[in-house]
Amino acid sequence: MSTTLTPASSARQGRNRHRGVLGRASWIATLGGFLFGYDTGVINGALPFMTEDLGLTPFTEGLITSSLLFGAAFGALAAGQLADRFGRRRLLMALAAVFLAGALGTAAAPTVGLMVVARVVLGLAVGGASAVVPMFLSEIAPADRRGQMVTRDQLMIVTGQLAAFTVNAGIGNAWGGETHVWRWMLAVASVPAIALWIGMKFVPESPRWLAAQGRYPQMMAVLQKIRSTEDAQTEYDGVRALGAGEDTRRGSFKDFAEPWLFRVLLIGMGMSVVQQITGVNAIVYYGTQILADAGFGTEAALTANIANGVVSVAAAILGIWLLGRVGRRPMLITGLIGTSTTLLLIGVASITMPEGTARGFVVLSLTVLFLAFQQGSISPVTWLMIAEIFPLRVRGLGMGLSVFVQWMANFAVGFSFPMLMAGLGISTTFFIFVALGLCAIVFVKHFMPETRGRSLEQVEAQLRAAGTK
Known part of the structure; x- marks a missing residue:
């Protein structure tokens, strides 16, 4: 028995098919975000065991942690230009291979020196993915869903961190007394790296990258797969109308000599610094030590740290929902007020409460609240904005430069935090982040544009007009 499709049902099936292709492409690409989250979060629980095994000092702890961040800065910078040259899809496949090599290298490293080298290699992949994944998502997403689609990457980042915290707690509590237990924590990252490489073979190229190469027929073919x-x-x-007056050459550093483009670059870099000076990665990388110092033992701190991961995932889901309903600027300012307030309270609690379980639970509650503000507003808005504001010709380069600055700020936090904690204590260290958070609020109020509800081409026209006044 045959059935005849009505025009309405046929159109509905077409929409579902297009959304299915788009959804699969976005979730596969965000495995790069998952690896970003896992590889940055896993050091949190691996470090206490690594410290005993490799005999680390506060300096070498900071060096091992921050070596990934140093590599990530240059990975992001190179990836922006490579993505413009070779395409988003092919670069993500190459990064999957680097993720695999870095994960296996860190798991097998016998000395601090080799661990640092392997972490730098892993950082190249982390930084590359941090620049390319949101760029790719912003270019395949329709304007009305871009905020929600790009921030799927943020959801996968915090999901990767939660997975790292959970794996750390499971392995640490089950085999914490065994030698080299931290190696298994690091080796787990090889599995999603393989999945990313395989999955990207079935994902189409970015239609806007194809347009930037002048390959308009291929662009149209991709659009017909992911749009009605x-x-x-x-x-x-x-896209054709916007590109009619422009050539198809790749962007270069000279392009930022244009005053309006230079202003956009400064906004992108400033947004990247804003995300980092909240102090979020001090908690992501050293949360286990912070909780242990507050009153938990190492094993208990590993388990308690899972709460940070759970709240981060829940907050990221809320953030994705809010981005479809709330402007970028008010959402970011609210998040910055929340993170600065919670860090202030952590500092006060550390001064006024005696060390013990009670203080441990207070600090845990405040770090959970901090991450709710950070992952529910600041991080998703930041990654979305730097993926939105650069015009097509320099999008890869501009985002690479912005993310380079973000990773260098991240490196500064990751490297200095153990020494700040040892020299100044938790209270003074967090008070410094509070002061930096207030500076971030001033920057956002004065320089950040509002881009909600506009296509990438409309955002470009808006910023061009603002920069040429």
């Missing part, structure tokens, strides 16, 4: 016929034609016409 009408939407594909409308988007195609808009």
